[in-house]
Amino acid sequence: xxxxxxxxxxxxxxxxxxxxxxxxxxxxxxxxxxxxxxxxxxxxxxxxxxxxxxxxxxxxxxxxxxxxxxxxxxxxxxxxxxxxxxxxxxxxxxxxxxxxxxxxxxxxxxxxxxxxxxxxxxxxxxxxxxxxxxxxxxxxxxxxxxxxxxxxxxxxxxxxxxxxxxxxxxxxxxxxxxxxxxxxxxxxxxxxxxxxxxxxxxxxxxxxxxxxxxxxxxxxxxxxxxxxxxxxxxxxxxxxxxxxxxxxxxxxxxxxxxxxxxxxxxxxxxx
Numbered sequence: 001x002x003x004x005x006x007x008x009x010x011x012x013x014x015x016x017x018x019x020x021x022x023x024x025x026x027x028x029x030x031x032x033x034x035x036x037x038x039x040x041x042x043x044x045x046x047x048x049x050x051x052x053x054x055x056x057x058x059x060x061x062x063x064x065x066x067x068x069x070x071x072x073x074x075x076x077x078x079x080x081x082x083x084x085x086x087x088x089x090x091x092x093x094x095x096x097x098x099x100x101x102x103x104x105x106x107x108x109x110x111x112x113x114x115x116x117x118x119x120x121x122x123x124x125x126x127x128x129x130x131x132x133x134x135x136x137x138x139x140x141x142x143x144x145x146x147x148x149x150x151x152x153x154x155x156x157x158x159x160x161x162x163x164x165x166x167x168x169x170x171x172x173x174x175x176x177x178x179x180x181x182x183x184x185x186x187x188x189x190x191x192x193x194x195x196x197x198x199x200x201x202x203x204x205x206x207x208x209x210x211x212x213x214x215x216x217x218x219x220x221x222x223x224x225x226x227x228x229x230x231x232x233x234x235x236x237x238x239x240x241x242x243x244x245x246x247x248x249x250x251x252x253x254x255x256x257x258x259x260x261x262x263x264x265x266x267x268x269x270x271x
Contacts, residue, residue, distance in 0.1 A: 003047075003067070004259040010070030011252035014041055017073045019245045025233045032086075033115035033198045034231040035078040036238075042074035080189045083232040085224065091155060092119040092130065095229040098221025100183035100212055101200070103139040104132055111139065113184060113209070115229055116198040121154050128154060130181075134197060141182045141213035148179075161222040163213075183221050184209040 018039040028034040050065035085095050094117035096102070101113035119138060121128040130138045130146040137145035146165070148157065158166045158174050163181035166174035186192060191205025202209055212220055 002259075002263075003069070005256055007068065007070040008252040008255035008259065010044065010072060011255075012249055014039075014071045014073050015245050015249040015252065017076075019242065019249070021076055022238050022242050022245060025238050026235065029231050029233045029235060031116075031198060031231050032118050032228045033083070034233065035080050035115070036231070036233045037076050037078050037194075039073055040075045040077060041071050043071055044069040077190050078192075078194065079232065081232045083230040085227045086230045088118075088226060088228050090118070091157070091225070092121060093117060093226055093228050094119060094159065094181070095224040095227040096183065096221050097224055098183075098219065099185050099189070100221030101185070101189075101209075103143070103182045103184055103209070104136040104199070105139060105145060106136060106199075110201070111143070111209075112136075112195065112199045112201055113186075113192070114198050114200065117223075118228055121148070128152070132197075139182045141180045141211060143182065146179055146181065148177075152177075159223055159225045161224070162220070163223045180213060181223060183212045183223070185212060185218050185221075186210065 018041075021037050021039050025036050046066040046068050048064055048066050052064050053061050080099070082097070085097075094102075096115055096117060101115060102117065104112050104114060106112050114132070116132070118133055119130055120133060122131045122135060123129075124145075124147055127147045127149040130148075132138065140146050141163075148154070148165075152167060156168055159181065160166055160174075160176070163183060164176040165179045165181070167177050169175045186202070186209060187207040188205060189200075191203055191207070192200035193203045193206075195201055200206075210218055212218060
């Protein structure tokens with residue numbers, strides 16, 4: 001019965017983490033580029049109560065008696081399903097149609113990746129720099145910050161589907177200016193390390209970033225100007241998962257109560 005108490009306790013802890021994950025998803029339902037997260041569970045070790053043996057009549061008992069010791073959270077994975085396209089009046093709003101990620105330069109000098117295309121032009125020492133709302137520079141296909149000199153009228157800068165920055169010529173036709181927004185893919189995006197503000201960092205599990213501009217073996221992504229990728233959180237699904245998690249938590253709690261009552265009955269037998 002003590003074993004059942006600890007087993008039910010592991011279930012309550014696992015469901016608490018699951019509930020926290022669901023709450024995190026719901027809190028980011030309006031976050032651009034956010035990817036919903038899902039808990040994965042794993043059974044704990046089994047304790048062998050009786051090994052393979054024979055009955056009193058000498059008959060072979062080919063199966064052993066084992067009891068599980070509970071459950072734990074094995075991983076929290078992100079579902080990289082594309083979110084809905086949301087129209088924006090900003091000229092620097094970009095949605096990615098495909099598997100690509102924008103690359104940004106962090107304050108620590110490292111490169112991070114995001115699907116959040118809510119970008120802005122900010123003042124830099126040599127001109128106007130394309131950056132995130134937190135001021136992190138957006139990188140081009142060569143891994144350099146995208147900076148336009150003061151000669152460009154920012155409201156007239158447009159971006160083609162392949163990420164090229166364009167500016168009107170003498171005939172008012174957009175022409176590429178030689179700068180392309182970098183898009184990068186990963187063989188295993190679920191292996192990316194999750195950071196704040198919809199940022200991801202590469203890891204050994206995700207593999208090296210694949211530059212779409214230099215690798216023809218991957219399917220190219222498109223950049224859609226004037227749109228933002230919304231969160232892919234499905235509120236109805238999360239609410240159903242929340243109810244299921246609550247019921248599972250209650251069941252584990254009742255198992256603890258039942259074990260406690262059985263222990264109390266066992267103690268009363270000694271009186």
